[in-house]
Amino acid sequence: MWKKLTVDMNNLSVKKEDVEEEYRDLGGRGLIAQYMINNVDPKCDPLGKENQLLICNTIFAGTNLTTAHRISVGGKSPLTGGIKESNSGGYLGYQLAGHGIKMIAVKDIPQKEGLWLLHIDSKGEIKLKDASDYKGLNNYEFVEKIFEKYGQDAATMSIGVGGERNYKSASIQLSEYKGGHPSRAAARGGLGSLMGSKGLKGIIIEKAENRFKPDYADEEKFKELSIKFNKMVASGAKNHPFHNIGTLSTIESTGENGILPVENFSGKLSKDYKKVGAKQFMENLASRGGSNKIACQPGCVVQCSNCYNDKDNNYLTSGFEYETIALFGPNCKIYDLDVIAQMDRICDDIGVDTIDIANGIAVSMDAGKIEWGDSEAALGLMKEMKDGTDFGKILGNGCEAVGKHLGAKRIPVVKHQALAAYDPRNTKGTGITYSTSPMGADHTAGLTMGRAFDDRGRAAQAYVSNKLQVAIAFYDSMMCLFTFSHAANNLPLLGELWAALYGGSSDFSRVAQLGVKTILTERAFNKGAGMTLDDDKLPEFFCTEKSAATGSKFDIDDYELEVIFDF
Amino acid sequence: MIKINEISIKFKEGMTILDAIIEGKKSINQNTIIMVNNSIVEKDVLDKLQIDDNSEIKILRITDGG
Ligand code: SF4
Numbered sequence: 359m360w361k362k363l364t365v366d367m368n369n370l371s372v373k374k375e376d377v378e379e380e381y382r383d384l385g386g387r388g389l390i391a392q393y394m395i396n397n398v399d400p401k402c403d404p405l406g407k408e409n410q411l412l413i414c415n416t417i418f419a420g421t422n423l424t425t426a427h428r429i430s431v432g433g434k435s436p437l438t439g440g441i442k443e444s445n446s447g448g449y450l451g452y453q454l455a456g457h458g459i460k461m462i463a464v465k466d467i468p469q470k471e472g473l474w475l476l477h478i479d480s481k482g483e484i485k486l487k488d489a490s491d492y493k494g495l496n497n498y499e500f501v502e503k504i505f506e507k508y509g510q511d512a513a514t515m516s517i518g519v520g521g522e523r524n525y526k527s528a529s530i531q532l533s534e535y536k537g538g539h540p541s542r543a544a545a546r547g548g549l550g551s552l553m554g555s556k557g558l559k560g561i562i563i564e565k566a567e568n569r570f571k572p573d574y575a576d577e578e579k580f581k582e583l584s585i586k587f588n589k590m591v592a593s594g595a596k597n598h599p600f601h602n603i604g605t606l607s608t609i610e611s612t613g614e615n616g617i618l619p620v621e622n623f624s625g626k627l628s629k630d631y632k633k634v635g636a637k638q639f640m641e642n643l644a645s646r647g648g649s650n651k652i653a654c655q656p657g658c659v660v661q662c663s664n665c666y667n668d669k670d671n672n673y674l675t676s677g678f679e680y681e682t683i684a685l686f687g688p689n690c691k692i693y694d695l696d697v698i699a700q701m702d703r704i705c706d707d708i709g710v711d712t713i714d715i716a717n718g719i720a721v722s723m724d725a726g727k728i729e730w731g732d733s734e735a736a737l738g739l740m741k742e743m744k745d746g747t748d749f750g751k752i753l754g755n756g757c758e759a760v761g762k763h764l765g766a767k768r769i770p771v772v773k774h775q776a777l778a779a780y781d782p783r784n785t786k787g788t789g790i791t792y793s794t795s796p797m798g799a800d801h802t803a804g805l806t807m808g809r810a811f812d813d814r815g816r817a818a819q820a821y822v823s824n825k826l827q828v829a830i831a832f833y834d835s836m837m838c839l840f841t842f843s844h845a846a847n848n849l850p851l852l853g854e855l856w857a858a859l860y861g862g863s864s865d866f867s868r869v870a871q872l873g874v875k876t877i878l879t880e881r882a883f884n885k886g887a888g889m890t891l892d893d894d895k896l897p898e899f900f901c902t903e904k905s906a907a908t909g910s911k912f913d914i915d916d917y918e919l920e921v922i923f924d925f
Numbered sequence: 926m927i928k929i930n931e932i933s934i935k936f937k938e939g940m941t942i943l944d945a946i947i948e949g950k951k952s953i954n955q956n957t958i959i960m961v962n963n964s965i966v967e968k969d970v971l972d973k974l975q976i977d978d979n980s981e982i983k984i985l986r987i988t989d990g991g
Pocket of ligand 1: 425447448652653654655658659660661662663838839840841
């Protein structure tokens with residue numbers, strides 16, 4: 359039977375019990391939505407005692423289904439003020455499932471200032487330990503010390519000074535499988551700040567001596583179906599750019615069609631993006647060392663991750679992704695992969711979201727605080743964030759805080775969260791997703807690029823965004839999104855897998871209902887938190903300014919946004 | 926022989942990468958990346974670069990964002 363851990367930070371206790379029936383066959387984003395609406399007052403202070411930090415395994419955790427050990431982190435977001443689910447790769451989901459734990463709910467806040475570690479040892483003994491020695495450590499140093507003490511096979515999840523200082527863009531960093539670097543992130547929505555408010559510096563999970571096995575409804579059937587599913591994903595991944603290059607490959611498409619953000623979403627596209635493109639990345643790997651085709655969690659057949667080294671072939675960063683490269687790169691007019699890799703490393707180390715911080719830097723450039731393309735000045739601002747200067751704290755609070763502080767007119771946020779690296783005028787369905795997703799401007803909630811008839815046209819954009827948002831809502835409950843395009847032609851298989859694991863109907867409608875229910879539940883939470891239809895809008899400048907690359911504006915009627923979830 | 930994704934085509938002396946792609950009945954557009962023997966080749970030189978026998982061409986279609 360799957361277990362739930364309840365960690366009470368007020369009396370520093372940990373309780374382990376069976377997962378309630380209602381949550382038994384849920385996982386990931388769907389579980390977070392249901393638990394939050396049942397247990398957390400939407401009006402609560404995100405950093406106060408009533409909010410909870412949730413760490414959830416997926417529906418398929420504990421099985422050999424590829425990427426089933428994605429971990430979802432949730433709570434009321436300190437950044438958006440609404441519900442947040444931010445999921446991450448890394449080793450922790452696999453280790454947590456090994457101990458038979460489906461979810462951890464961290465409640466309340468400590469009575470006195472302090473920091474603690476949640477430690478699960480190889481025998482399954484769980485302790486909340488004093489972590490004052492780790493105060494002020496950033497993630498790389500923290501992980502190094504943890505590995506010295508608990509061994510390289512421990513999985514970690516931690517906050518750096520970003521979370522300790524309650525920066526609104528603070529991330530939670532997870533150690534990757536094998537490499538151990540804390541470069542995987544539950545980055546969006548400031549959940550690191552929520553973890554910091556609980557006084558929780560990290561979670562350490564040692565490999566279980568006796569690995570937990572789920573109670574399959576039909577184990578043989580599940581085995582047969584999962585082999586089929588894994589083969590299907592592996593076969594699709596073989597000729598997919600994420601496996602052969604990495605997510606950075608996306609820049610080769612967005613750079614061609616004007617979707618790539620340039621100079622704070624002005625659309626002033628130039629071929630310079632090639633300097634930070636896939637070819638340059640692969641050439642650097644070939645000439646220096648470093649590698650791609652890395653699995654961030656055991657059993658991943660897509661293997662989109664990487665390890666990027668500096669000119670002297672020393673490790674610089676890993677999990678070096680498209681969003682980070684596009685937003686610190688062309689969107690800040692910085693065309694040097696090594697500099698961007700340093701920025702990625704700094705963000706992972708402090709524990710802040712690269713998307714919100716890179717947008718904050720671009721807004722600083724647009725507002726004239728520093729020059730376009732001045733990477734030294736940009737690194738200087740990031741150092742301020744690390745040191746905690748007045749402006750550094752503002753930057754740590756994300757793009758909107760920077761824009762407001764500087765009196766900027768063009769602040770690319772929805773629900774206070776910065777846009778990912780897709781210009782919504784040139785992929786309008788993605789603009790609809792940014793506007794209407796309960797998560798705020800989040801590309802992973804339903805990126806329509808390449809899926810609508812014409813990315814810049816208006817036809818069917820709301821339809822595609824709606825379908826994808828529903829699909830992603832159930833997918834985020836099940837596994838890593840990067841298997842989606844390989845599984846998309848056989849989604850009914852998910853219903854069969856779900857039934858073989860937990861019993862119940864194998865009909866795909868059960869899966870689709872999970873997606874619909876999750877989104878409606880999240881929207882109900884946000885409504886309770888005070889959000890209205892006015893929060894489902896892109897910043898005005900996307901509707902009034904033409905993209906310099908294409909001449910397109912975001913011209914989707916408000917009405918289409920308002921009815922998108924009228925199922 | 927030249928391998929293009931899952932299929933093999935016969936190598937012809939002097940053939941360019943583009944010739945091989947056409948021979949393999951594969952299409953390319955702005956959402957594709959072409960790799961030859963694990964190196965990315967820009968689309969504007971596909972018709973200028975000759976390909977060696979026993980090469981492997983991968984035509985990768987971008988379907989997701991990162
Ligand atoms: S596809 Fe990439 S992000 Fe997803 S589990 Fe595999 S390596 Fe991690």
